Amino acid sequence: MSRALRSLVLLSAWLDIASAANIFVSHYQGTVQSLSLNQNGGRYTLTANGTVTLGGQPSWLTFDSANRILYVADETGYGTASIWSVAANINGGLTQTGKATAPLGSVHNVLYGDGYIASAHYQTSMVTTFKLPLTSSAQTLQKFALTMPGKGTIPSRQDAAHPHEVIVDPTGKFILVPDLGADLIRLYSINASTGMLTSCGQYTEVGGTGPRHGSWWNNSTLYIANELANTVHGFTVTYPASGCIALSRFQSITTMTGNKTAPTGTKVAEVRLKDNFLYAANRRDLTFNPNDSITAFSLDSAGDMTFQGITSSGGTYPRTFAINKAGDMIVIGDQTTANVVVVKRDTVTGALGPQIASMRIGTVGTAENDNGLSAVIWDE
Numbered sequence: 283m284s285r286a287l288r289s290l291v292l293l294s295a296w297l298d299i300a301s302a303a304n305i306f307v308s309h310y311q312g313t314v315q316s317l318s319l320n321q322n323g324g325r326y327t328l329t330a331n332g333t334v335t336l337g338g339q340p341s342w343l344t345f346d347s348a349n350r351i352l353y354v355a356d357e358t359g360y361g362t363a364s365i366w367s368v369a370a371n372i373n374g375g376l377t378q379t380g381k382a383t384a385p386l387g388s389v390h391n392v393l394y395g396d397g398y399i400a401s402a403h404y405q406t407s408m409v410t411t412f413k414l415p416l417t418s419s420a421q422t423l424q425k426f427a428l429t430m431p432g433k434g435t436i437p438s439r440q441d442a443a444h445p446h447e448v449i450v451d452p453t454g455k456f457i458l459v460p461d462l463g464a465d466l467i468r469l470y471s472i473n474a475s476t477g478m479l480t481s482c483g484q485y486t487e488v489g490g491t492g493p494r495h496g497s498w499w500n501n502s503t504l505y506i507a508n509e510l511a512n513t514v515h516g517f518t519v520t521y522p523a524s525g526c527i528a529l530s531r532f533q534s535i536t537t538m539t540g541n542k543t544a545p546t547g548t549k550v551a552e553v554r555l556k557d558n559f560l561y562a563a564n565r566r567d568l569t570f571n572p573n574d575s576i577t578a579f580s581l582d583s584a585g586d587m588t589f590q591g592i593t594s595s596g597g598t599y600p601r602t603f604a605i606n607k608a609g610d611m612i613v614i615g616d617q618t619t620a621n622v623v624v625v626k627r628d629t630v631t632g633a634l635g636p637q638i639a640s641m642r643i644g645t646v647g648t649a650e651n652d653n654g655l656s657a658v659i660w661d662e
């Protein structure tokens with residue numbers, strides 16, 4: 283091999299190592315894209331890779347990494363809504379492989395049991411399940427119509443039950459549903475082989491809390507981000523002999539510096555954990571005006587949260603974010619500014635920053651509307 287050729291081979295091997303990370307991103311205008319995060323001499327760039335146009339209003343991405351299939355929720359609120367499966371080729375290509383008709387207004391989905399998917403339908407107050415794969419003739423396996431007596435403490439937002447997430451517990455035996463409208467965390471037991479869910483209880487929150495999204499530390503500790511109170515609640519989880527799962531709250535903390543109440547208009551969205559650190563996304567808090575923020579908390583050995591710091595989300599309305607497995611980067615999906623932002627994370631101190639890349643995806647959104655960028659996750 284000539285010296286020049288050998289250098290070229292070495293260079294391309296180095297370039298391969300330098301472009302290790304891929305990201306999936308969904309946009310409310312109807313697309314899912316894959317992005318490559320490349321590093322060259324310490325400089326990071328995001329580049330568009332594959333794209334698939336699904337239509338509707340893709341609102342959430344769940345990745346079955348073993349089979350490289352993305353499951354996409356559809357928040358479409360009028361007419362007909364879908365639930366899609368998309369094959370994510372290792373070379374970055376995306377292809378729709380399945381589509382079923384689903385109830386309107388889905389904001390989240392999760393895989394559970396032996397080949398099932400559950401969805402939370404915010405607008406239509408429902409939890410539904412499907413058996414996989416998603417064929418065109420697939421019907422819902424179960425539909426739970428959620429109700430509440432009258433309106434809640436914040437009537438403008440709590441006019442009806444509004445399930446926001448379907449969370450599988452670490453044992454795989456239960457699904458928990460934060461209901462923003464009813465101030466409940468609804469509890470269901472799972473039959474893994476049949477996919478059937480059975481309602482087995484609920485945890486009642488303080489009026490006006492608005493539980494939205496959760497994240498597990500371990501099988502006895504769960505954190506829930508509350509969109510209306512703009513707090514994070516820590517729960518001790520137990521598994522009573524009666525056969526359900528039980529929650530007991532041990533802490534409530536605001537996401538703002540100095541334990542301050544979040545500014546009016548703030549809507550805490552997402553909560554994620556890595557080791558002994560927890561992060562929450564603040565939409566429209568404008569801490570880094572015009573940008574919003576991500577709050578970091580450290581956890582002590584009992585799971586108590588202590589405010590650690592607040593970092594710019596590098597855009598407006600961070601609806602979702604995800605921490606990579608290595609724990610050295612987080613990717614943020616800013617909805618209204620429709621940009622994907624990658625921020626460094628210190629694996630020892632848990633501190634976030636600096637921002638290393640940002641890329642606009644599709645059209646920007648308008649404040650408080652279901653448009654713009656909806657979700658981001660790592661391809662891993």
Ligand SMILES: *[C@@H]1O[C@H](CO)[C@@H](O)[C@H](O)[C@H]1NC(C)=O
Nearest residue numbers: 304318329330331372373374
């Ligand atoms: C897309 O991602 C794949 C998988 O990492 C990579 O091999 C390919 O080079 C990427 N393409 C572009 C255009 O970045």
Ligand SMILES: *[C@@H]1O[C@H](CO)[C@@H](O)[C@H](O)[C@H]1NC(C)=O
Nearest residue numbers: 471472473474475476477478
């Ligand atoms: C799941 O349902 C099947 C069929 O009804 C039943 O035989 C099985 O015992 C159930 N499993 C559990 C764990 O309840």
Ligand SMILES: *[C@@H]1O[C@H](CO)[C@@H](O)[C@H](O)[C@H]1NC(C)=O
Nearest residue numbers: 452453454500501502520521
């Ligand atoms: C929770 O995790 C612990 C430690 O990994 C394990 O011993 C225990 O059985 C788990 N509890 C349940 C209900 O699975």
Ligand SMILES: *[C@@H]1O[C@H](CO)[C@@H](O)[C@H](O)[C@H]1NC(C)=O
Nearest residue numbers: 534535536540541542543589
């Ligand atoms: C934070 O505020 C809450 C609610 O006002 C209060 O219960 C709690 O003690 C405060 N914590 C600290 C550390 O000041």
Ligand SMILES: *[C@@H]1O[C@H](CO)[C@@H](O)[C@H](O)[C@H]1NC(C)=O
Nearest residue numbers: 499500501502503583584585
């Ligand atoms: C798991 O939860 C228990 C109880 O909340 C806590 O004491 C423990 O430190 C946690 N373990 C890990 C590894 O996070």
Ligand SMILES: *[C@@H]1O[C@H](CO)[C@@H](O)[C@H](O)[C@H]1NC(C)=O
Nearest residue numbers: 570571572573594596597640
């Ligand atoms: C807001 O985020 C954008 C995009 O990441 C960045 O260019 C801008 O400097 C940020 N503005 C502030 C005030 O932090």
